[in-house]
Amino acid sequence: MKLTEVKTRQDVKDFLYLPREIYKGDKNWIAPLNNDIEAVFNPDLNAYFEDGKAIRWILKNDTKVVGRVAAFINRKKAHTYEQPTGGMGFFECIENREAAFLLFDTCKKWLQQNGMQAMDGPINFGENDQFWGLLVDGFIQQSYGMNYNPSYYQKFFEDYGFTSYFQQVTNHLDMTVPFPERFWKIADWISKKPGFTYEHFKMKNADKYILDLKSVYDEGWINHEHFIPLNVKDIKSGLEKAKPILDEELIWFVYFQGKPIAFLVMLPDVNQIFRHFNGKLNIWNKLRFLYYMKRGEIQRTRITVMGVVPKFQKYGIESAIFKQLKGVFANRPNYKEVELSWVGDFNPKMEALHKAVGGTFGKKHITYRKLFKEGATPQHAPVLN
Secondary structure (H helix, E strand, O other), X not given: OEEEEOOOHHHHHHHHHXXXXXXXXXXXXXXXXXXXXXXXXXXXXXXXXXXXXEEEEEEEXXXXXXXXXXXXXXXXXXXXXXXXXXXXXXXXXXOXXXXXXXXXXXXXXXXXXXXXXXXXXXXXXXXXXXXXXEEEEOOOOOOOOOOOOOOOXXXXXXXXXXXXXXXXXXXXXXXXXXXXXXXXXXXXXXXXXXOEEEEEOOHHHHHHHHHHHHHHHHHHOOOOOOOOOOOHHHHHHHHHHHHHHOOHHHEEEEEEOOEEEEEXXXXXXXXXXXXXXXXXXXXXXXXXXXXXXXXXXXXXEEEEEEEEOHHHOOOOHHHHHHHHHHHHHHOOOOOOEEEXXXXXXXXXXXXXXXHHOOOEEEEEEEEEEEEOOOOOOOOOOOOOO
């Protein structure tokens, strides 16, 4: 078997199209858009290259591509851990332990050469709302941005020495079932308190809301072990990509005396349309996309991120946001389900919120960590208070 760094157009094509061989016949797999994957590795489109680097490889057995993987370092984030920690992701491999371990070894060696002492995976060279974690339970059609993989990958990771750093549970909310009455009482109570105002996103004021989101995120996530402030360029890039499917009334901000204190970002699950496109968003498929949108093909939305600044985290702000959304969903009967994705087992407050709204288990991913020092004690992400 021979490893090749992805450099040529043919290498890129091989990297993108290997999954089509691995998942052939698997009706649950939805091909990610080629453009989305390539954007991760394009310094002009991915702000993480400003303080990081990435590399990717394909693995061939004779002339046949049998595996692929990528490794990356976010220099700001890498040194927030006990030991400098890089990442690996976009792993795909035939059911062959030797091939899988060769791909893992290649990532490990490159990361060590760049001063890293551990690697997390499978993760993304970007925010954790996309391409993050290994699917270990809930092998159903995934929503947009969520990883899907064969079940045998778990054994590859664990046999190699990866251990669970944190578990990510995604719950589903059936919008045809009424919320618990107690939930609405809390929502009514907080909604009537003076000083609080609620606004949904408006594209014409996008710059304002981008800064408001960054303000809440940077304050709300500061106690996370791996916290780094949001990059405005990265937010704008994500917004630009989401424009075709963005529904302004599914993104909400909460203010107290004019200062942003909370936000919720929800997007229609475009994978319910992209499943028809085999990863290609050419002109023809863009026209088909509009057709499927008009036909009401999308029946699920996905909460990609939600945040409240620490001072207001016990006020029930999340309930008040859902009250705003109640009227929005009443005018969009095609939306039958909300995916609450994802909550880490290090975040008991958010786990409790998922239960409070009636969320039911959908799937579980694991973010693994491999410590390079032999005999090192496995680590787990610290629980947030």
